[in-house]
Amino acid sequence: MSKIAINTIVTGIVAAFLSLILSAISAYFSGNGGTIRISRPVPIGGAETTLVSIENESQRVVNGVTFELPSSVQPSQITADAAVKIVDNGTAGNQALRTVTVGLIAPRRVTTLAFSSKERTDLEAIRVLNARDVGLREQPYDGLRPPVFDAIALSGLSALTQGLIVALGAFVMMRTQQHFKEKLEEAKKDIDSVNAKLVRVDASGTKLRILLLSRINDYAKELEFWRNAIRSMMPKSDAEQIIGSVTDTLKTYGTRRQYFDFEAIKVAAAILREGGKELDEAKNSDSASAETQNAKTKT
Known part of the structure; x- marks a missing residue:
């Protein structure tokens, strides 16, 4: 699997994990453990009565809800529909x-x-002192807010969270792509440099081979001259016997092979010179381009 695919998978996993965490955090802080509603006083049985509704939406027991009320209202005047502690x-x-x-x-x-x-x-003065501290939200009976507002607020927070995650993922992907692009450019430059070195090495090797072939051709001409001289000074059979004896004694059997014509070597050398000129022109062009690029960068 390529590094790009691995980085893409890792980025997706991290983005999903961050989305889960941020969504959970936003849901936790945007919500509440319940609501306290205090009604207006209403006459019941010849007395005024205020109803306080405590909606505990959490899975825990809520303790320590503190009310402030006039001292004329005694705890015995407080009743509840459940076994609460007052x-x-x-x-x-x-x-x-x-x-x-x-x-x-x-x-x-x-x-x-x-x-x-x-x-x-007396009842109109009743208020809750620590609703937020115990994880509840105080809400009056009058002036209720439509549920659509809470839905919009929660959706906006969720959309903001998702947008931040997407932006973070896009930023990471762009940085990763830029990193791989830079690495690719560096590798391309290295390949071009290696190719240029290989061309120079090949050219040097060809020049050396041509030089050696030219020397071998000179030695072959001189050797052929002495062989012909021996053949002209004595009978053919004796001359060939002497030449063969020298070859057997010196173990120079390679001198019996025919070598390339030096004229062909000259043609190859001319071709090589033309190739060398083209290589030098290419190198000069690359150097000029690099200098121009550096000048633009400095500017």
């Missing part, structure tokens, strides 16, 4: 107010508290 904290600096803490609010259900008083104004 603790009177008494009054503090302001003797006209007291605090009451409600706990053991069951999970996944709605618990309703009823605050009763003879005076309507």
